[in-house]
Amino acid sequence: MVRSPRRSAALLLFAVPALALYGGFFLLPAVQGLRYATTDWDGYSPTFDEVGLSNLTEVVSDDDLFRNALTNNLKFLLVVVAGQTLLALLLAVLLAARSRSSTVLRALFFLPTVLSSVSVAFIWKFVYDPNFGPANTLLGAVGLDSLKASYLGDDGAAIFWVAVAQIWFHAGQMMVVYIAGINQIPEELYDAAKTDGAGKWQQFRHVTWPMVAPATTLVIAYTTLQSFKAFDLILGLAGNPPRSGLDVLATRIYSTFANSQLGYAAAESIVFMVAIALVTWLQNRAGKVAHG
Amino acid sequence: MIRRAVLGVYALLIIVPLVVIAGGSLKTTRDLFADPFGLPTNPTLANYSTVLTDQNLLLVVRNSVTVVAVSVPVTLLLGSLVAFAVARLPRWPSRLLFGVFALGLAVPAQAIMIPQYVQFERLGLRDSLTGLILVNIVVTLPVAVFILAGFMRTLPGELYEAAEIDGAGPWASFWRIAVPVSLPSLAATAIFLVVMHWNDLLYPLLFIDDPGKRTLPLALLDFQGEYLTEYPLLFTGVVVASLPMVLAYAFLQRHFVAGITAGAVKG
Numbered sequence: 001m002v003r004s005p006r007r008s009a010a011l012l013l014f015a016v017p018a019l020a021l022y023g024g025f026f027l028l029p030a031v032q033g034l035r036y037a038t039t040d041w042d043g044y045s046p047t048f049d050e051v052g053l054s055n056l057t058e059v060v061s062d063d064d065l066f067r068n069a070l071t072n073n074l075k076f077l078l079v080v081v082a083g084q085t086l087l088a089l090l091l092a093v094l095l096a097a098r099s100r101s102s103t104v105l106r107a108l109f110f111l112p113t114v115l116s117s118v119s120v121a122f123i124w125k126f127v128y129d130p131n132f133g134p135a136n137t138l139l140g141a142v143g144l145d146s147l148k149a150s151y152l153g154d155d156g157a158a159i160f161w162v163a164v165a166q167i168w169f170h171a172g173q174m175m176v177v178y179i180a181g182i183n184q185i186p187e188e189l190y191d192a193a194k195t196d197g198a199g200k201w202q203q204f205r206h207v208t209w210p211m212v213a214p215a216t217t218l219v220i221a222y223t224t225l226q227s228f229k230a231f232d233l234i235l236g237l238a239g240n241p242p243r244s245g246l247d248v249l250a251t252r253i254y255s256t257f258a259n260s261q262l263g264y265a266a267a268e269s270i271v272f273m274v275a276i277a278l279v280t281w282l283q284n285r286a287g288k289v290a291h292g
Numbered sequence: 293m294i295r296r297a298v299l300g301v302y303a304l305l306i307i308v309p310l311v312v313i314a315g316g317s318l319k320t321t322r323d324l325f326a327d328p329f330g331l332p333t334n335p336t337l338a339n340y341s342t343v344l345t346d347q348n349l350l351l352v353v354r355n356s357v358t359v360v361a362v363s364v365p366v367t368l369l370l371g372s373l374v375a376f377a378v379a380r381l382p383r384w385p386s387r388l389l390f391g392v393f394a395l396g397l398a399v400p401a402q403a404i405m406i407p408q409y410v411q412f413e414r415l416g417l418r419d420s421l422t423g424l425i426l427v428n429i430v431v432t433l434p435v436a437v438f439i440l441a442g443f444m445r446t447l448p449g450e451l452y453e454a455a456e457i458d459g460a461g462p463w464a465s466f467w468r469i470a471v472p473v474s475l476p477s478l479a480a481t482a483i484f485l486v487v488m489h490w491n492d493l494l495y496p497l498l499f500i501d502d503p504g505k506r507t508l509p510l511a512l513l514d515f516q517g518e519y520l521t522e523y524p525l526l527f528t529g530v531v532v533a534s535l536p537m538v539l540a541y542a543f544l545q546r547h548f549v550a551g552i553t554a555g556a557v558k559g
Contacts, residue, residue, distance in 0.1 A: 008385060010462050014377040015389055018370040018433055025430040026396055029407035036407060043410070091302065094295050105299055107545055108306055113552055114537045116491035118512040119530040123309045125516075126316075126523050132325045134312065168305065176553045229400050232493040232509065239516060240497075250402040254498075257406050269403045276400070 036266035043262035055267035066268060068244055069252035070275065072159045076248060077227040077279070079163040085219050087171045092178030093208065106179070109172035117169070121236025124165040128152050152237060155245035162237055162246060166230060174219045181215030182208060217287055224283065228276050249275065317528040324524055339528040343515075349532060351504060352511040356490060358421055359507060363428040364485045368478060370429070371436030372444075376470050378437070379444035380452060380462065390441060396434030405498055412499060419501045427499065428489050436481050439554045443477035444470060476550075483544065483551035490537060508533040 037055055041048035059066050091109060095102040112120065127135050128151035136148045151161045189207045198206065231250040238246040241255040249272045257265035308329070316324045318335040327333075343349050378390045408427060409418070417423030451473070455465040471478070496510040506514070512529045519525040541548045 007462060008381055011377040011381050012385065012389075014373040014462070014466070018374045018437070019392070021370070021426070022393065022396065022430050022433050025408065025411065025426060026399075026404065026433075027392075029411050030399060030404045032411070033404060033407040036410070090298065094299055105303060106549075108303055110549055110552075111306060111310075111538070111541065114487055114541045114548060115530075115534050116493070116509050116512070116537075118491075118493055118509045119534050122512070122516070122523075122526045122530050123313055126312070126328075126526070127309060129521065129523075132328070132521075132523075134308070134328055137328065173552060176549055180553075225400070229402060231402060232491075235493065235497075235513060236516065240513065250400075253402060253406070257409070262406060262410070265406050269406060273399070273403045277398075 033266050033269055036263050037270055038267075039263040041263040042260040043257070044260070048263065051263070055264050056270065059264070059267050059271045065244075065247070066249075066252060066271070069247045069249050072246065073228065073248040073275075076159050076163050076166070076230065077224060079160055080166050080227045081220055081223050083163065084167045084171050084174055084223050085216065087167060088174035088219060089178050089212070089216075091171065091175045092182055093204065095175070096179055096182040106172075106175070109175055111172065112169050113173045115169070117232030118236040120165060120169045121233050124161075124168075125152070125237055128161060152246070155243065158238075158243075158245045159248075162230075162234060165237065166227070166233060169233070170223070170226065174223065177219055177222075178212060178215050181212040185211045220283060220287075221280065224279060225276065228272075228279075313527045313530055316524050317531045319524055321522055321524055339524045340532075343525060343528050343532070347511055347515070347529075348504070349511065349529075352506050352508055353532065355421060355505060356507040359424055359428065360486055360489045363425045363432075363489050364482060366425075367429045367432050367436050367485055368482055371433055371481070372440050372471065372474065372478065373466070374433075374437045375440035375444045375474075376462075376466050378441040379447065379470075390437070393434045393437040396431075397438060401431050401494055405494065409498055418499050419505065420499075421505060424495060424499055424505075424507070427495050428492070431495075432485055432488055435555055436485065439481045439484070440474065440477055442554075443474055447473060477554075479547050480551035480554050483540075483547050484555035486540075487537060487548075487552060488555070 038050060038052055039048045040051050040055075095106050095109075127133050130136060130148075130150045130153060133151075135151065139145065139147050149157070152158045185207065189211070190203055193203045193207050228248075229250060230248060231254070234242055234246055234248055234251050238251075241247075241258070242251050247255070249268075253265050253268045253272060256268055312328050315330075315332050316328065317339055318332040318337070320334075320336065320338070323332065323334065374389065374393065378386050380386075381389065412418040412423045412427065415423075417426060447470075452465050452469055455469050456462075460468065491509060492507075493509040493513060496507045497513065500506055500510060503514075512526075512533055515526055515529045
C-alpha cells in the first residue's frame, strides 16, 4: 500500500470542511450546553447568575414536572419496545419467504415510515376522536359500545394510545431489519430441525429466535433511542405544549426552554442524555445476561 | 390460514387510514363525519383551495423544497469526503476521524438544540432558511458518514491503488473511483437524508418565527391550532406534505427501504 505522510495529510484535508461545520455547530454547542446548565440564564437577558449544580440537583430530586415526563417516557418506551419488536418479528417471520404477495405486503407495511410525524399524528388524532373517529365508530358498529374510550382525552391512558400510533409508524421499518436477519439463517438449520421432527413453533423457538438475536439487539436499541426522541408525534397529537399526561422528556425540555428558563432546560438536557445512556447500558447488560 | 388473517388485518390497518385521509381531503367536514370510510360522493377541492390561500401553502412547499435541495447534496458531499478519508487513512487517524463523527450518533438533537438555538441566534442565523439548512447538515452528517464509510471501507484497497499508481492523487481517485463505485450507497444515503430533512419538525419549530419561512411540518403543526377538528383541512395538509414522499417511494421503493433502514441501523 502507498502510505506516505503527504498522502495522509491530503486525505485529512478532505475531512476539514465537514469537521469545521460539525465541530462548530454540533460539538461546540454540546460543550456550551454544559456551561449554560450551571446558570439561571433566561435566554435573552444580557446577564445571568452562576448557580453551580443547583439546576441539576433540582431536576433530579425536586421537579415534579420532570419526573412526570420521565415516567411517561418510560411507559411509552416499554410499550413501544415490546410492541414494536414483537410485531416487527411476527410480520418478518410471515413475510420472509419471497413471493409476489410478500413483496407487495412488505412495501405496504414499510410505507408509514416515509410519512412525516406530524402527518401520522393527524391520522391518529382522527382515528382516536371520541365522537367522530373511526375507532369508536367501528366499536359501535360491531356492538362493543362498552369498549368505547376517550383515548387521548384519558390522561392516564393517553400515552399508551400514542405508543400505538408510534408502533404503526415504525414497525415496518424494524420488520425490514428482521427480514434481513432471517434471510441470513442457513437453510440447513431448518432442514435439520425438520428431520428431528420439529413443528413450525419449535423451528421458530430453536432456530429463528436464537439466530435473529443480533437483529433483536439492534431493533431494541434503535427503538429505545427512537422512543426518547418522540417529539414531533407527541406535539402533533397533543398540541404544543402537551398536557401533563402526554409530556415526555423532549417536550419537557422544549417547554422549559420556551418558558424562558434556558439554563434550567440545558440542565434537563444533560439529565436526558444520562437517562438515555443509562437505559442503553442496562439493555446491554440484560442482553449479555440473556445470551450468556 | 392464521398467516393470511394476520397479514390481511395489518394490511387493512395501514390501507384504511390512508384511504380515509386521501378521501377525507375531498370531503366536507359534515360528509366526513357522516361516512368516514366511503369514497367521496360529492368530491370538492374546496379544502385544497382553502389551505393554499389561507396558509400560503405554495410558499411553504417552496421553502421545504429549498431546504432539502440544498442541505441534502451538501451533506452528501461533505459526508462522502469524510467517508473516503476514513476508508483510505492509516488505521489510527482513520479511527480517530470516524470516532469524532460516531460521537454525534449518540447525541439526540433534543439534547443540543438549546445551545444551538443560542448560537444561531447570536450569529443572526436563526429565523432563516440558511440557518435551517446549516443545522440540518451538521445534525445528519454523523449518520451520513457512518453509512458511507461503512460502504467505502469494504471496497478493496487495490481499487484505489490501481488509480494512484497511474499518478492520480486522492482527489482524482475520490471522483473517478470512490464516487462511481459508491453510487448505490450514495443513493440510499440521499434518500435517508431527504426523508429526514423533509419531515423534520424540531428545528423549524425552534428556529423559524416568520410565517413566510415555515416548512411543511411546521405549517402542518399550525393547522392543528387553527383548524382544531376540521379534519378535512388537516387531511389536506397531510396529503400535500406526504404525497411527494409517497410517490417517490412508489417509484424508488428498494432504495427507500435500503436508505431508511441503513440510517436506522446506523443512526
